[in-house]
Amino acid sequence: MRLESFPGNYETRKHSSFQVYGENVSITVVDVAKKATVSVTTVSRVLNNQPQVSPERRQRVLAAMEELDYKPNQVARDMRRKTAGRKTGQIAMMLINLDDYTMHTAFMMQYIHGVQQEIAEAGQKCIFVTWNDEFGDDTIPQILLDGEIDGVVTKGFPCTEIGKQWLNRYPKIILNPPVAPPDYDCVMVDYEAGIRDCITYLASLGHRRIAFVDMQMFHCKLLGYRRAVDELGLDADEGLIQTRDIIPPLKSESDLDWAIENLWSLSEPPTAILSNDYYCSAIYHALAERGLKVPDDVSIIGYDNAVDHCEALKPKLTSVDIEAVELGRLAAKQLLDRIRKPQGSHRKICTRGKIVERKSVRKL
Amino acid sequence: MRLESFPGNYETRKHSSFQVYGENVSITVVDVAKKATVSVTTVSRVLNNQPQVSPERRQRVLAAMEELDYKPNQVARDMRRKTAGRKTGQIAMMLINLDDYTMHTAFMMQYIHGVQQEIAEAGQKCIFVTWNDEFGDDTIPQILLDGEIDGVVTKGFPCTEIGKQWLNRYPKIILNPPVAPPDYDCVMVDYEAGIRDCITYLASLGHRRIAFVDMQMFHCKLLGYRRAVDELGLDADEGLIQTRDIIPPLKSESDLDWAIENLWSLSEPPTAILSNDYYCSAIYHALAERGLKVPDDVSIIGYDNAVDHCEALKPKLTSVDIEAVELGRLAAKQLLDRIRKPQGSHRKICTRGKIVERKSVRKL
DNA sequence: TTGTATGCGTTATCAC
């Protein structure tokens, strides 16, 4: 194959894709340039959709690419880009200090899915990393040390100084933290609004005495409850609020007989109960022991929409879906924004969730 | 800063880290070489832990790295590696055609965690990708097309021809497929063994009439049931087997009254029931309606150990944990093996799970 | 054991 009509001079090239060299022969811009009788520069321009290429030549290049089944070497591109002070096109999805409870929760999966989707649509890559403080500082993921990524979406936060330091090197978004940290971008569920939606929903079905039962991280929710009850002019009986504060990992503490006991000691018991999906299971149980039927005697509405669980209960539990996939997407979207524009004040984005109707609520 | 005593000649280098060039000045091997008064080659060798460097020089290099706070440019290394026909050090964790059910399941999270851990420990990176056939072929993740990865751990399998093609370009491990595909490496839960363990466990507590209730993908489990009952000489009453086959996404079909009905029509009802975690919820309910108490009247044992769910039930459900994290680790480990040794017959690795004791089983 | 020189695939610069 002679190359007379071909403008570039690539004599220095030690091998072309036409001669087998080792075993990993790959088609490069040089090969495409040869085939299309243009320079590598032109090929690169076509590759990057730059305007200053004549339609005719662009065609030739595209045809050559097609014919040779050319695939750009992403790693090489990344290198040029990165060293040109640009971005690597990689972001990390970090799960830091995941406790066993979170580990067994389906939300995480949805968060990750959402993040990945959004990142992929932006043509970037999502590198997945889990890390715990107890692993020790010498196990900090290489990727974070390398600076190979443009930013981080993190669920959880490192507690060690060193951990904080490396995380702080990057633009980052905190995914649904239990409490919103100041000076960070984060994306979170607006539990308050979600609960208000629940109350509004129940009120629209004629419920006026709605109980609030919870044992964990319920302060936002309780706020929403109080506001909604107030705004809608429902019965604001403090006896309808049954809470206990337990330490997070003890979600397994599922006995809620005391709550039902208290509620049904009221002169007028509630017609509806609001709680968390998993607590609802205990509530069903406690109600059954008293001979109370759901939803005939009491309506129940859960929070989190743990689908398997809600569907497994009898009757199936109506619950508030926090839309975790969407939350993941929002986090990724905001991260990409932040990477583009590192300055600017921090933002907190909230989603309010959506009620998924099943069989545990009835119209009065 | 004069460089007399320095062996290399880097006059061609257009900028060093000592002069600001643009804004992205980074320390490179050249800088380290200068500082340590050695050649880049030596620096590179130290970087790669190659033996043929004198301790004294190695020391100098390490000191220089430390002093300059040198961070290798991973992208550049990747490029060399890749183009040298070696590996990229990246593997992909793919979730293909995830249905809504799987999406809401906590296992996935654990699989991913396990895979990531193992990959990280091997010093590699795990890129996370989700993809569905319905997205269309033009949305195939760039990363798979680029050939930037060494292999794939996949949960799920593409149905389109094109999808299969790109997946087939890589060494891959299938993660717990519903049925073991021939000619593929895979890692899966040995449901049969898990069920046998359950039966053995129940038998050790004195149970001889154990019911098997399931509605989905239960054939392996049923096999395990039959074998164990046979081997242990327990009551092999076909009436104890209550199954119906439903279409997978309909796991929400949670009514199992018919099963309990049938079971308690037997001349001698079972003393223990074996099922899936979520079905157990319906079983609890059906039993309660008949006034039967768990575990006093019947022992119940679930499968999958959906922690939240098991802990939410009353009494808390004893269940078989499939050890999904471990499964993920095994998958990653096997993938790394396969990448190193592309030839060789395909392997199926099984894990048998572990019984997590809670409150739903009692000794007879 | 150590250093020189060159290549990896792509893009940026600059001259035409």
Add this chain to the structure above:
DNA sequence: GTGATAACGCATACAA
């Protein structure tokens, strides 16, 4: 519009 060429940061034949 187009092309020649020098980087990018690292690794490695080959020479010493």
